[in-house]
Amino acid sequence: MSSLLSEKQRLRIQTRHKVSIEHYGYQPQALYWSSQQIQFIRFQKLSEILPRNQACSLLDVGCGFGDLKVYLEEQGFNIDYTGIDLSEDMVRGAVFQYPGITVFQGDLFDFNPSAKQFDFVLLSGALNEVVETELEGTANQQGHYAKAVIRKMFDSCKQGVAFNLLDKRNAWVASRPDLQSFQPEEMADYCKTFAANVSWQDGYVDNDFTLFLYR
Numbered sequence: 539m540s541s542l543l544s545e546k547q548r549l550r551i552q553t554r555h556k557v558s559i560e561h562y563g564y565q566p567q568a569l570y571w572s573s574q575q576i577q578f579i580r581f582q583k584l585s586e587i588l589p590r591n592q593a594c595s596l597l598d599v600g601c602g603f604g605d606l607k608v609y610l611e612e613q614g615f616n617i618d619y620t621g622i623d624l625s626e627d628m629v630r631g632a633v634f635q636y637p638g639i640t641v642f643q644g645d646l647f648d649f650n651p652s653a654k655q656f657d658f659v660l661l662s663g664a665l666n667e668v669v670e671t672e673l674e675g676t677a678n679q680q681g682h683y684a685k686a687v688i689r690k691m692f693d694s695c696k697q698g699v700a701f702n703l704l705d706k707r708n709a710w711v712a713s714r715p716d717l718q719s720f721q722p723e724e725m726a727d728y729c730k731t732f733a734a735n736v737s738w739q740d741g742y743v744d745n746d747f748t749l750f751l752y753r
Contacts, residue, residue, distance in 0.1 A: 542683050543645055547669055548624060555625040564631050569602045569663065576743060577662075580702055581609045583739065583748045584660050587700040588615055594657035596620070599646050599691060599701075600664020604632035604639045620656070622649045646687050651694040659691040661701035668718045684718060685728060692733055692751055699733075699751040708745040722747045 558569075566577045584606075588594065593616040598606050601621030610617055621641040623629050629643045642649055665684045684703075691699045704711045704719035711719045722738050726749060729736045735752035742748075 556627045584700045597656040597659045599661040654696045657697045659695045659699045702748045
């Protein structure tokens with residue numbers, strides 16, 4: 539079990555997602571996306587890291603219903619997909635919608651992949667919520683869990699990592715204390731402390747940016 543994510547926060551996240559599924563069903567809105575179009579725009583940006591001409595193994599962190607797997611396959615990518623999500627209800631929904639999908643319940647530290655276990659590790663939207671860990675609670679500690687997840691993702695990849703975060707430069711995002719957001723340059727600088735090649739892109743939606751980390 540993760541030493542970073544508190545039991546209180548685990549229960550809060552799981553309860554929040556259970557309620558959203560009861561309200562929206564197996565729809566992107568249950569994952570707090572405004573529409574499937576917005577969800578797919580983010581998926582498309584993440585997919586830019588993946589090779590078109592070879593098979594690869596992929597870990598989807600915070601996989602929700604496993605929609606990324608289906609999106610990538612429909613786009614012609616040849617992937618060996620594994621998903622993980624903290625919410626038991628999300629995992630159950632993924633299995634119900636996509637029989638045979640490989641998904642596990644837990645956070646990244648519960649799953650604890652070995653070094654370079656997957657060719658690529660992707661994450662979409664799973665770090666958008668403020669997390670109350672045992673270490674956080676003061677301004678200078680906020681983002682500790684997100685940074686630990688990002689570092690673990692990179693340690694688990696053979697080739698690269700892609701993930702999106704909310705952009706603190708956006709006024710609406712900055713006004714929401716329940717949402718976790720970052721300055722793109724500051725997060726890129728953090729990633730450069732362990733990744734040899736780091737780049738980021740914005741502009742595909744108003745309040746989001748994507749980081750690409752390569753071996």
